[in-house]
Amino acid sequence: MNNFRTPPTLATEALDMGYGTRRVIDGLDVALPSAKVTAIVGPNGCGKSTLLAGLARLHKPDGGNVLLNGEDIQRLPSRQLATQLALLPQEAIAPEGLTVTELIRFGRQPHQGWLRQWSAEDQRVVQHALTAAGLENLADRPIDALSGGQRQRAWIAMTIAQQTPLLLLDEPTSALDLGHQIEVFELVRHLAGHGRTVVMVLHDLASACRYADHLIAMCDGKIIDQGAPATVVTPQLVRKLYQVDCTLLSDPDTGSPLLANVRRATEPA
Amino acid sequence: MKVALITRRLEQRTLLALLLTALVAVSVVSLLVGAGTVSPSQALSMLLGNENSEAYFVVWELRAPRTLIGIAVGMALGVSGALLQAVARNPLAEPGLLGVSAGAAFAVALALVLGASAASLRISVAQVGALVGCLCVLGVARWRGVGNDPIRLVLAGAAFSALLGAMTSMILLFDQRSADEVRFWVIGSLAGRRLEDLWAVLPSMAFCTVLIALIARPLSALALGERMASGLGHHPQLIRAMVVLCVALLVGAATAIAGPIIFVGLVVPFIARAFAGPDIRRTLWFCLPIGPLIILAADIISRVVVSPSELPLGVLTALCGAPVLIAAVRARRLPML
Amino acid sequence: MSLSMPPRCLKTEFRKQDTAALLFSAPSIKAADEVSVIPPTGYWRWSGRGTSILIERRAVWVNTGLLLALLLAGIAYLCLGSLTLDPREVISALAGQGDMMTGFMVQELRLPRLVAACLTGGAFALAGILMQTLARNRLATPGIIGIDNGATAFAVASVVGMSVSLAPSAMALTGAVTAAVLTFGLAAGSGTQGYRFIVAGIGVGAVFGAITQLLLARVAIDTANAAYPWTVGSLNARSGGSVQLLGIGLMLGFVAALALARSLTILRFSEATANGLGVNAKARRVQILLLSVVLTALAVAVAGPVGMVGLIGPEIARALSTPRHVPVVAATLAGALVMVLADLAGRTLLAPIELPVGIVTAIIGGPWLLWILMRPQRSHA
DSSP: OOOOSSOOOEEEEEEEEEETTEEEEEEEEEEEOTTSEEEEEOSTTSSHHHHHHHHTTSSOOSEEEEEETTEEGGGSOHHHHHHHEEEEOTTOOOOTTOBHHHHHHHTTGGGOBTTBSSOHHHHHHHHHHHHHTTOGGGTTSBGGGSOHHHHHHHHHHHHHHTTOSEEEEESTTTTOOHHHHHHHHHHHHHHHHTTOEEEEEOSOHHHHHHHOSEEEEEETTEEEEEEOHHHHOOHHHHHHHHSEEEEEEEOTTTOOEEEEEEEEOSSOO | OHHHHHHHHHHHHHHHHHHHHHHHHHHHHHHHOOSSSOOHHHHHHHHTTOOOHHHHIIIIIIIHHHHHHHHHHHHHHHHHHHHHHHHHTOTTOOTTTTTHHHHHHHHHHHHHHTTOOOHHHHHHHHHHHHHHHHHHHHHHHHGGGGGGSHHHHHHHHHHHHHHHHHHHHHHHHHOHHHHHHHHHHHSOOOTTOOHHHHHHHHHHHHHHHHHHHHHHHHHHHHTTOHHHHHHTTOOHHHHHHHHHHHHHHHHHHHHHHHOOOOSHHHHHHHHHHHHHOSOHHHHHHHHHHHHHHHHHHHHHHHHHTTTTSOOOHHHHHHHHHHHHHHHHHHSSSOOOO | OTTTSOHHHHOOOOOOTTHHHHHHSOOOOOHHHHHHOOOOTTEEEEEETTEEEEEEHHHHHHHHHHHHHHHHHHHHHHHOSSSOOOHHHHHHHHTTOSOHHHHIIIIIIIHHHHHHHHHHHHHHHHHHHHHHHHHTOTTOOTTTTTHHHHHHHHHHHHHTTSSOOSOHHHHHHHHHHHHHHHHHHHHTTTOSSSHHHHHHHHHHHHHHHHHHHHHHHHSOHHHHHHHHHHHHOOSTTOOHHHHHHHHHHHHHHHHHHHHHHHHHHHHTSOHHHHHHTTOOHHHHHHHHHHHHHHHHHHHHHHHOOOTHHHHHHHHHHHHHSOTTSOOHHHHHHHHHHHHHHHHHHHHHTTTTSOOOHHHHHHHHHHHHHHHHHHSOOOOOO
């Protein structure tokens, strides 16, 4: 069985990725810090979602490797990978009529088999996932009847039930309003607090600053800077990424950077 | 800018003239070529004045009516396709695909089984069937937004035609006597069709021509949207009703003579729009020569490929129409007309 | 909802309790644990020595019910016809007793046809539900996306003797594969989920339909007339060899589908989700496509294009089942049931005229298809 006690490592080595002849990611080397929340940010088309797809083995690299615990993920069997790394794609669609618990149970799939369909362990983990995501009261509600935030939490609960030390989220809050976004982010922080490594692609730099321990800023398929948000985010970086000027403040409660007075850049980056 | 427009107009005039010339040429070929024993050279020498009673009979009694019918059917199907596409605002709306032809065929089969046999009755029955089919399809299109998605509408139409087709087959099995009469007709073809049928549908086709001339201008305004059209002083509901009437009369007439022929109403406006641009009036002009051109060309091929027997015309139109349908569907963005 | 509540209310208190302990404790199954395992709602659980098997109660009832209905329909099928028999007569005839005439009628005429109906119906419906799941599209059944027509065109080529000596089954398989490659090839890029894929498939089907007509037009009228009922779907023109081939194929295909059942359930999610859950989506989809195409081809070789069964069978199965699984078994049984009933209706309703089963299913399936299309679109917020 998987050894959860030693945190897993996920890294890339001279990774090249693209679509057809178009190169999106070029010779990328990155190591993702364990048991932390990492946010990948950057302008549209910078390759951040492609990178996530590469990390999750959804998209085959043109060159280089993605290494999970030092091993090339292309060589791992699908099922073994699914016990190490869970993924929540951007627009997750569930079959019609499924309830929350039924959806979460699918997360146990990689641990099950024809002769091992429902163990005590499965039962415990599904119950735990429901609790962790705060969905106990909605357990038998159909997915279609949930609010956006609740639905997203149900999907994250499914990945929790997968019991993987690594969790990859592709823009988990893109279609949610502010309240629902906070629901999801707090759940993510909660998971990282209990030793999971979470990597998420985010559109919004402000929430990345607020909720990530580690920030990876990408532009044109390359990493411009990475590190703790407080050290990485500078007015120069923001201008480079989004062609805007801003004033940086420090959050009086958490110390994370806050963007204020955002306006179009007056001079070229 | 203005100069460019004028030259474009001129080019379109030339193009139209070229198409008409081509139509004349194809008509002549249609007189000369056939599945039977009269060779093109025999037919040509007869046309040039040499006595040949067999060639005379074949050319004037068999091939000439067939050519005339082909021209009429091609015009009717092409124009009705363009009209239906304009009113459904859907480039895939085709009378054959959407079940209008199937409605006409079903009505005729039903009428024949119930005892009708007169040719003129058959035409009005087919037209009523086409009208009902047309109304069904457009009713479906307005139902819960099915029509907002061009492709969904086509699917509904395909399901509807398949259903009507199966019911027609059932009726034919039910009544063996009329089956023999109808089976021959239910496969679209120009072979062995009677010229009297053509005379019988001419009045309704003339009526449609007048009606189309009247509604062409407001119809092109309808392309800007219903509100815009009312703002310009037109009555969208009335225009739509008249277009539906025209489509039903034309498709009914064409189906009554030649049987159901699908895909022509899709291909012809498709080509016509490529020549004429988005304006419905110019598209209609281009449909007039292109429709007969395609029908006659397909008919000539159908006589030659499997000579001495003949291929049903519908087979050929399907063979060239289906790829157009696939290409249209594959296009990244379907233009809403 | 979010408007009526202040943001504070949305903040969810996540239980801090012993989650860490749960996450990091090595999984251990103890005997004491086993006692406390409650199967998920709607399931029976059978367990012992580290194995545990879940059986969905609803599926058991549905499959038993469908099997019983199929049995009853089968008996009715053997009883009714040009000569109406008593069920007791039929049973004694099946046992090899009773008078010669009845024995011949039941064993030589009706029983083989009943078997053919069950096999073709099951195969069409199984192929249908496989294709629907693979394409994640309720309309994507082999009959609608042109695969039936492809198989028919090629099989007709062998029947009308276009200098091909291969058996119809082999030709049907070639045609089905050609059509599948065309439809899926043309859909590449735009995906299989939308209506576009279906219309492209209809286009491919129209081409093959025209080719069938063309082949029929080329041969002598008698040969064409003999092949005609088969081109609209009929159990009259079947050959013994292709029925046996279908029997073997359906048996193997059914086992393969059961083995794939767990992956099928996961494939209903998006490709990314399926991969995330440890299913190699690409490889599985190729296997499922192949299975579906082979089943369709074998069934077409027996009965012609009765593709509507591939739509109706899975629809019935889904309506009766829960959304937790892809109802592979129920769809197969429902397909067989529909085929038996449709052929029974075709044989008896307008007697002495026999309606080809393809026409009966088209008349039942057409409105059904329309209804599917007219349903309001499912919206994703």
